Amino acid sequence: MAENKLTGSAINMLSLIIIRSLKVRFQQVLVVFAALMVGAAIITAMAGVYFDINTKMSQELRTFGANFYIGPGQGTSLSNQTYDNIVSKIPDSTLVATSPYLYGVARTELQKVILLGVDFSHLNKLVPYWQVKGKWINVGFDERHAMIGATLASQLELKVGDTITLTNNAVKHKLIIRGIVESGEAIDNYLIVNISLAQSWLKKPNEVNYALFSLENNDEQVSHLAQSLYRQYPKLEVRPIRKVSASEGKVLEKIKGLMGLVTVVILILSTLCVNTTLTAMIAERRREFALQKALGASHRDITLQIILETTIICTVAIFFGLILGYVLAQILGHAVFDTAIDLRIQVLPITIILSLVAAFIAAIVPTRRAIHIEPAKVLKGE
Amino acid sequence: MSTTVIETKGLFKRFDQVTALNNINLKIKKGEFVAIMGASGSGKTTLLNILTCLDTSTEGSVLLNGVDTAELDEEGRRVFRANQIGLVFQQFHLIPFLSALENIMLAQHYHSITDRNSALKVLEQVGLGHRVDHLPNQLSGGEQQRVCIARALVNECPLIFADEPTGNLDEENEQIVLALLQELHAQGRTIVMVTHNPELGRYTDRIIRLQHGKYIGEETHNEADI
Numbered sequence: 001m002a003e004n005k006l007t008g009s010a011i012n013m014l015s016l017i018i019i020r021s022l023k024v025r026f027q028q029v030l031v032v033f034a035a036l037m038v039g040a041a042i043i044t045a046m047a048g049v050y051f052d053i054n055t056k057m058s059q060e061l062r063t064f065g066a067n068f069y070i071g072p073g074q075g076t077s078l079s080n081q082t083y084d085n086i087v088s089k090i091p092d093s094t095l096v097a098t099s100p101y102l103y104g105v106a107r108t109e110l111q112k113v114i115l116l117g118v119d120f121s122h123l124n125k126l127v128p129y130w131q132v133k134g135k136w137i138n139v140g141f142d143e144r145h146a147m148i149g150a151t152l153a154s155q156l157e158l159k160v161g162d163t164i165t166l167t168n169n170a171v172k173h174k175l176i177i178r179g180i181v182e183s184g185e186a187i188d189n190y191l192i193v194n195i196s197l198a199q200s201w202l203k204k205p206n207e208v209n210y211a212l213f214s215l216e217n218n219d220e221q222v223s224h225l226a227q228s229l230y231r232q233y234p235k236l237e238v239r240p241i242r243k244v245s246a247s248e249g250k251v252l253e254k255i256k257g258l259m260g261l262v263t264v265v266i267l268i269l270s271t272l273c274v275n276t277t278l279t280a281m282i283a284e285r286r287r288e289f290a291l292q293k294a295l296g297a298s299h300r301d302i303t304l305q306i307i308l309e310t311t312i313i314c315t316v317a318i319f320f321g322l323i324l325g326y327v328l329a330q331i332l333g334h335a336v337f338d339t340a341i342d343l344r345i346q347v348l349p350i351t352i353i354l355s356l357v358a359a360f361i362a363a364i365v366p367t368r369r370a371i372h373i374e375p376a377k378v379l380k381g382e
Numbered sequence: 383m384s385t386t387v388i389e390t391k392g393l394f395k396r397f398d399q400v401t402a403l404n405n406i407n408l409k410i411k412k413g414e415f416v417a418i419m420g421a422s423g424s425g426k427t428t429l430l431n432i433l434t435c436l437d438t439s440t441e442g443s444v445l446l447n448g449v450d451t452a453e454l455d456e457e458g459r460r461v462f463r464a465n466q467i468g469l470v471f472q473q474f475h476l477i478p479f480l481s482a483l484e485n486i487m488l489a490q491h492y493h494s495i496t497d498r499n500s501a502l503k504v505l506e507q508v509g510l511g512h513r514v515d516h517l518p519n520q521l522s523g524g525e526q527q528r529v530c531i532a533r534a535l536v537n538e539c540p541l542i543f544a545d546e547p548t549g550n551l552d553e554e555n556e557q558i559v560l561a562l563l564q565e566l567h568a569q570g571r572t573i574v575m576v577t578h579n580p581e582l583g584r585y586t587d588r589i590i591r592l593q594h595g596k597y598i599g600e601e602t603h604n605e606a607d608i
Contacts, residue, residue: 023479295464
């Protein structure tokens with residue numbers, strides 16, 4: 001050794017032994033570090049996604065369309081006022097999009113068509129899966145433009161930018177085709193116009209056939225809203241669209257379960273890797289421990305030494321694991337949900353505790369071997 | 383009359399069917415330099431391991447400075463060893479990543495507290511004041527053994543046990559180490575040395591001979607048939 005680093009008559013021999021021991025076995029320490037860091041990173045990434053997945057999944061599943069339906073019940077109708085009242089009761093944080101729907105037959109210069117009145121301002125959020133050639137209409141009060149189903153457009157040989165004219169005897173209303181909709185549903189046969197235009201043209205000024213809602217469901221809002229509306233509007237038909245809202249829950253559970261499983265498997269592998277490497281390190285250090293025991297080291301001294309070494313490696317591994325885990329979570333978030341993952345504060349203690357537990361479990365067997373070394377045999381070379 | 387500091391009574395050590403030590407009764411006085419000699423398999427290392435509290439007897443008592451170590455549990459033997467016994471090994475057994483001085487301070491650490499000055503003092507005593515910061519692999523075999531002796535001395539333990547202390551040394555270093563042990567003896571230390579080398583017996587006060595685990599006699603330095 002070129003330079004002795006002792007600075008006083010009293011030194012902390014334990015820290016000296018630990019630091020030198022870690023330095024001299026750098027490659028093995030690196031293996032333990034890597035195994036623990038990967039474990040910590042996976043825990044961080046999985047826990048990060050786990051706690052953020054409800055929000056992200058809910059957002060993702062919004063792309064499947066509306067998840068809540070309100071329609072007239074037996075002997076009742078749904079009015080504009082009722083619809084507006086219901087909308088006003090839904091918190092902004094829950095309501096993603098909504099639109100009333102009104103159908104009717106209208107005459108055009110070309111042929112009779114089915115007219116569908118909607119709220120254009122929410123439509124692209126309510127039915128994001130529609131394939132639109134041209135543009136969406138984003139303004140709720142736009143009565144100059146219309147969208148048209150692809151099948152109807154084909155029948156009428158209309159394309160984006162063309163004009164279609166509604167006629168009612170002498171009254172005419174020109175509409176410019178802004179977008180052609182391909183949904184794979186009956187919508188493809190309809191002429192889609194602003195709800196107020198549809199109501200006036202069809203002479204149903206205060207009438208709505210039904211309304212669809214896209215609601216956040218990361219905290220079971222759909223069920224809660226359904227229960228609340230059942231009580232307030234017992235004559236209306238109020239029902240969650242289970243196909244979407246229920247599948248959210250199932251998909252979430254499955255994804256969370258899968259993430260938990262992956263985390264457990266990675267933790268086990270990480271623990272086994274650390275255990276194997278620590279066992280090899282302890283085997284290599286048998287004489288070192290035997291000598292220390294011969295000089296008077298207690299089981300506690302030996303245990304403390306190994307635990308502190310493991311803790312130091314684990315602490316550094318956790319630090320880098322958290323950084324790597326954050327990056328992994330972002331990659332996962334962008335790949336699966338096309339959005340960033342917000343790491344919640346809970347992730348920190350979970351990563352620290354699970355990593356330390358894995359490291360200490362891995363250290364149990366090597367530590368027991370170290371403290372049961374018989375100095376007399378080992379120092380004699382047996 | 384000198385005090386007896388090491389005494390064994392009816393000492394047996396059995397490994398399954400093999401009796402490694404068979405009714406050993408010894409007395410070693412304070413300040414004596416004693417060699418335990420015998421051929422390989424005679425039980426001398428087994429006896430030394432029991433005397434140094436690294437192993438336990440199957441039967442009999444071992445009185446070290448008046449304490450029956452056979453009655454002590456593992457923790458009691460550890461504490462006794464740290465406080466009362468200085469060990470010198472044939473293969474030196476220095477921690478490879480600690481310097482000569484730090485290896486000596488390691489013994490202080492497990493005894494009480496580290497004291498750099500007293501560690502330096504013993505290192506100088508064995509003639510290695512200029513090798514303080516050297517790692518074991520930067521020292522010759524003789525120097526490593528002198529560090530090992532310094533480590534045995536640093537806690538001022540009353541009993542020093544050496545297991546074949548010159549077994550791995552050349553003749554020149556053997557003489558240096560023996561001279562060192564004699565010097566310690568002259569200072570009044572009690573030294574028990576295990577060896578199978580008859581030449582080393584000349585340097586001791588007394589030779590205790592073992593054969594097949596049995597005590598077969600003892601001779602003083604002048605009478606020893608070496």
